[in-house]
Amino acid sequence: MTNRREFIVNLSLGGTALMAGSAVMAQGAMVAEADAQAKALGYAADTTKVDAKKFPKHEATQNCTNCALYQGKAGAASGGCPLFAGKQVSAKGWCSAYAKKA
Numbered sequence: 001m002t003n004r005r006e007f008i009v010n011l012s013l014g015g016t017a018l019m020a021g022s023a024v025m026a027q028g029a030m031v032a033e034a035d036a037q038a039k040a041l042g043y044a045a046d047t048t049k050v051d052a053k054k055f056p057k058h059e060a061t062q063n064c065t066n067c068a069l070y071q072g073k074a075g076a077a078s079g080g081c082p083l084f085a086g087k088q089v090s091a092k093g094w095c096s097a098y099a100k101k102a
């Protein structure tokens, strides 16, 4: 039989899980490299995997975290980008629209 205290603990844990779930929903799913927009922009989830032949101006130090368009928080693994509305780009990702953060 669940006592009152256990019930309250379970309730608060359930609420935390729900809140975490809705935070993920609000941030959106990760952009897939296979998405049409990602392909059009040459997006790679890992900047070290960018095709140097296709994008000769790409530099290894460039990634979403130091791009002017990146909206993720410092230290986060992913964040928003206006070019991929409603989705998340990888912090260590890159695309051909990269613009160095001032």
Ligand code: SF4
Pocket (backbone or CB within 6 Å): 043, 063, 064, 065, 067, 068, 069, 070, 071, 081, 082, 083, 089, 093, 094, 095, 096, 097, 098, 099
């Ligand atoms: S525009 Fe910048 S933040 Fe957005 S995907 Fe391209 S490199 Fe990353």
